Amino acid sequence: MQKSKLTLKTKDALTGGAFMLPWLIGLLVFTMYPFFYSIWLSLCQVEFTPNGIATTFVGFKWYAEAFTADANFIKNMTSTMESIIFSTPMIVVAAVILALLLNRSLRGRAFFRVLYFFPVIIISGPVMSKLMGNDATTIVHPDQYAIYQVLEGLPELISTPLLYIFDNIVLILWYSGVQMLIILAGLQKIGDPIYEAASIDGAGAWEKFWKITLPYLRPMILVSAAYTIVDLSGMTTTKMHTHIVNNMMNTIKPYSYSSALSWLYALAVLIVLGIMFLILMERRPRRGK
Amino acid sequence: MASKNLLLAKSKAHGKNIAINAVFYFLLISIGFVYLYPLLYMIITSLMTTEDLINPTIMWVPTRLDLSNFEMVWSVLEYPKSLVISIVFSVICAGLQTISCALMGYALARFPVPLKRLWMVLLIVVFIIPSDVLTIPRYVLFNSYNLIGSPLAMILPAALGQGLKSSIFVLIFMQSFASCPKSFDEAAQLDGAGRLRVFAKIALPMAVPVIVLCVIFSLVGYWNETAQTSMLVGSDFGTLPLQLQSFDSLFKNEFPTSFGDEANRLNERYQFSATLLVIAPLVIFYLFMQKQFVKGIESAGITGE
Numbered sequence: 001m002q003k004s005k006l007t008l009k010t011k012d013a014l015t016g017g018a019f020m021l022p023w024l025i026g027l028l029v030f031t032m033y034p035f036f037y038s039i040w041l042s043l044c045q046v047e048f049t050p051n052g053i054a055t056t057f058v059g060f061k062w063y064a065e066a067f068t069a070d071a072n073f074i075k076n077m078t079s080t081m082e083s084i085i086f087s088t089p090m091i092v093v094a095a096v097i098l099a100l101l102l103n104r105s106l107r108g109r110a111f112f113r114v115l116y117f118f119p120v121i122i123i124s125g126p127v128m129s130k131l132m133g134n135d136a137t138t139i140v141h142p143d144q145y146a147i148y149q150v151l152e153g154l155p156e157l158i159s160t161p162l163l164y165i166f167d168n169i170v171l172i173l174w175y176s177g178v179q180m181l182i183i184l185a186g187l188q189k190i191g192d193p194i195y196e197a198a199s200i201d202g203a204g205a206w207e208k209f210w211k212i213t214l215p216y217l218r219p220m221i222l223v224s225a226a227y228t229i230v231d232l233s234g235m236t237t238t239k240m241h242t243h244i245v246n247n248m249m250n251t252i253k254p255y256s257y258s259s260a261l262s263w264l265y266a267l268a269v270l271i272v273l274g275i276m277f278l279i280l281m282e283r284r285p286r287r288g289k
Numbered sequence: 290m291a292s293k294n295l296l297l298a299k300s301k302a303h304g305k306n307i308a309i310n311a312v313f314y315f316l317l318i319s320i321g322f323v324y325l326y327p328l329l330y331m332i333i334t335s336l337m338t339t340e341d342l343i344n345p346t347i348m349w350v351p352t353r354l355d356l357s358n359f360e361m362v363w364s365v366l367e368y369p370k371s372l373v374i375s376i377v378f379s380v381i382c383a384g385l386q387t388i389s390c391a392l393m394g395y396a397l398a399r400f401p402v403p404l405k406r407l408w409m410v411l412l413i414v415v416f417i418i419p420s421d422v423l424t425i426p427r428y429v430l431f432n433s434y435n436l437i438g439s440p441l442a443m444i445l446p447a448a449l450g451q452g453l454k455s456s457i458f459v460l461i462f463m464q465s466f467a468s469c470p471k472s473f474d475e476a477a478q479l480d481g482a483g484r485l486r487v488f489a490k491i492a493l494p495m496a497v498p499v500i501v502l503c504v505i506f507s508l509v510g511y512w513n514e515t516a517q518t519s520m521l522v523g524s525d526f527g528t529l530p531l532q533l534q535s536f537d538s539l540f541k542n543e544f545p546t547s548f549g550d551e552a553n554r555l556n557e558r559y560q561f562s563a564t565l566l567v568i569a570p571l572v573i574f575y576l577f578m579q580k581q582f583v584k585g586i587e588s589a590g591i592t593g594e
Contacts, residue, residue, distance in 0.1 A: 013401050125534070131331070241421060258425060269419060
């Protein structure tokens with residue numbers, strides 16, 4: 001009895017393995033192997049030979065070179081990371097605001113939801129670069145208004161994000177579609193009873209938002225922020241992407257240098273993700289009381 | 290007296306409600322305008338003639354209707370051909386990706402697979418690894434098999450569950466299969482159905498909404514993909530977004546104008562009409578499938594963990 005049960009279980013596991021097989025092969029061939037090969041390439045000098053490519057180990061040479069010999073790298077990296085770091089909170093906040101607006105039972109709500117999600121469908125690298133390159137995404141030209149001068153006069157810490165919003169309002173909204181729906185689904189899971197209970201205790205709309213809605217939304221906000229960072233960093237319109245692609249066939253250091261660049265970029269994105277998790281993660285002790 | 294007071298309070302509350310609703314509508318509509326602004330701008334600019342574009346007094350209303358630019362762009366993009374390539378390519382990739390992700394999701398949801406934790410972690414890792422990191426080694430890999438320039442370079446990873454955002458699809462499938470009652474599977478098994486048959490005849494039909502969700506998102510994803518496609522298959526592969534990417538040079542090839550001839554010079558009018566033509570199929574697709582797109586995300590339950 002014991003034995004047959006065991007074999008049944010193993011058989012089940014094996015069948016499960018068979019279902020997993022395509023993914024597993026794919027993981028090994030198209031993800032794991034490239035993953036490690038890319039690390040290896042970034043540490044090597046690559047040369048083209050008639051039999052394919054030859055690699056000689058050079059250590060962290062390319063990584064060092066990126067920082068010391070490539071002025072464009074630092075410039076592109078900073079501007080890409082800056083835009084990710086600025087955009088992510090704004091996109092998530094925009095998604096929360098949009099979700100709150102759409103959560104009210106109004107006539108035509110479905111229409112607006114469809115409208116606000118629409119850009120997600122058409123965003124692609126070439127479309128965005130055509131739009132941005134031809135000025136279609138700047139809805140206001142703030143430099144024409146007096147407020148721009150006022151903003152510019154403020155300390156940089158305040159003025160930079162504000163100006164960034166003005167310049168990128170369309171993009172912030174366009175990139176927030178998926179996040180908006182994630183948060184909206186979260187909002188709809190919060191039941192009415194808890195709001196009613198809070199009302200009875202005398203909480204106003206403002207308090208309800210900060211004390212009930214936001215804490216409930218925390219996991220969805222976390223997911224949205226992670227999605228935003230991954231999504232933004234993968235855009236083909238980022239300067240880092242262009243920089244990596246342009247260096248791929250670099251005649252002196254083909255493959256290797258751009259591999260190193262891509263790892264530096266990946267590392268930077270990971271650090272941003274990590275910081276975001278630290279900021280948004282639930283703080284256990286406080287919750288445990 | 291008391292009832293009158295109550296009535297008054299009620300109508301006051303009602304009035305307040307209307308006012309709040311008005312504010313909400315105002316906000317919704319103004320945000321909607323910001324959303325649509327680039328499209329409106331694009332449509333109007335593409336309808337303007339070159340003289341209108343140069344004329345600073347004309348902001349929104351073109352002086353006369355001239356659609357010749359759409360014809361020119363149509364031929365520059367080789368529209369019918371590119372459209373077919375785009376459709377075939379993204380349908381194949383999306384179909385295969387959905388199948389492989391469904392299999393993996395089913396395995397994780399239904400079987401006592403060893404190391405389940407590890408696979409879950411790997412799914413997340415795969416999602417986070419930027420595609421830039423993988424593109425170069427994939428290029429080298431496919432190059433050694435002479436697959437660079439063949440759409441297989443994109444199709445194979447999709448067929449083996451390593452396509453665009455595959456991890457998310459696997460997780461969605463997993464959740465959906467896990468939430469189906471196991472007793473259906475068991476009943477079918479008692480009737481003598483094999484595991485694959487149970488999957489195809491019982492599990493999949495119950496997961497139709499999720500399948501639709503994965504197919505449409507995957508379709509849109511592959512339709513819009515250019516980073517890897519242009520690298521691995523080549524920028525002359527000819528999907529619509531790739532044609533748009535190289536639009537400037539394609540246009541100059543087809544209409545090599547002398548500098549004096551303003552009418553044919555490449556400007557926003559052509560850029561935008563090309564962009565509009567490229568997104569048009571997506572817009573139509575979205576108009577038909579909007580419910581599935583929007584409802585899908587809400588019901589998919591990607592919202593937790």
